[in-house]
Amino acid sequence: RKKEWFGNCIADAENNLVWAADSRTGTVHAFSTEDSHSGGPSAKLSFPPLEAKLLGSGTSVCFASISKCGDTIIGGSGTGRLSAWNVNSALEDNDDKAIEPRIMLVDHNKHFQCGDLQYVGDSQLLVAPLRFDFDESDHSRTVRLYDVNAEAVVGLLCGTLGEVSIGKQYCVQSHNAIFAMSKSVGVVFDTRTYQPTVVLHADKRRGEQILGVPSNSSTPVAFTYGSEEDIKCWDLRMPGSHVYTMATGNTIVQHLFWHEDTSSLLASTRSSHVVSYGRCTSGYMYGN
Incomplete structure (x- = not known):
């Protein structure tokens, strides 16, 4: 509009x-x-x-x-x-x-x-x-x-x-879990006690966010992302480090959502390489 x-x-x-x-x-x-x-x-x-x-x-x-x-x-x-x-x-x-x-x-x-x-x-x-x-x-x-x-x-x-980001919550009913990100530290809360149960030390970069998704095990799975092209997956039973990394290739992940029916992650991304020329045309450029 x-x-x-x-x-x-x-x-x-x-x-x-x-x-x-x-x-x-x-x-x-x-x-x-x-x-x-x-x-x-x-x-x-x-x-x-x-x-x-x-x-x-x-x-x-x-x-x-x-x-x-x-x-x-x-x-x-x-x-x-x-x-x-x-x-x-x-x-x-x-x-x-x-x-x-x-x-x-x-x-x-x-x-x-x-x-x-x-x-x-x-x-x-x-x-x-x-x-x-x-x-x-x-x-x-x-x-x-x-x-x-x-x-x-x-x-x-x-x-x-500090300042906290909270994405869409998918694990409240299934795992009594709430996910929040604060200063590149992912915190998983138990809804029954309001206390943190797991802490994940993600990359120290601006805009880092976290998404928790249900799993068939007793613990949910977490994904961290933000300001870069990669998405990291965490097993909360082994929170010392992420277990694997996915990447978009050349676009920055801004938001993640979970599609339960297909067990799929949906990523909203943007490209820092796109340069606009005027109102009607655009170009594509790598680097500076």
Whole structure:
């Protein structure tokens, strides 16, 4: 869409929609997968003025984070609050006017800012810390387990060292496991105790991320990736080192997803070798 830039998207199979967040305008758009040629969104949601201003300034976070929890779209924008929109109400009230959210306070701690959001089941989602200026005394570095229905933090996952990235969680039901990456250290939490059970020392590079996938054994399998072309596989029974490496060849892995039916990894990548010339043509170049 012209003059819009979507940095975070989630699928809504129940309603045949894709929800896309535009951080520059502080809005979330719903696009139908059944009528992809219609052009316009099926619904438009807006962050509160404070969050929209922070997103648009580019000084707080690069992208708005969004997740779907039941019939609610949850959005984070680098403050200690979350925005919540009811999906059914948003679709019914679609009249080209952006719908205002319900505000939920995650933490009174002024040092805590909501980063990545990931749904983990029932009415709960993970809220990762964003900022670097942490206060050790008030769990600023700690991942929150937040209950949307209760509008309260119901668990603290302690053990992360700084800004945390959390990808899609596939092992909560099968292995009671949650995966997070913090300062190139992968941490696997037990959902029954909220405590770390395994720590993986990945490559020390910016943007390192982790994905856990179910397995037939008693422990899941982990994959680490980020900022490079390789993907490393880890056996959590032998966490001292990865067991093998895969590589795309010439594109950088940005995101990984798991397709359970085919036991396949799906990788979203980008190329640092592509150079664009003007608006309509592009070239391909290696090196500098």
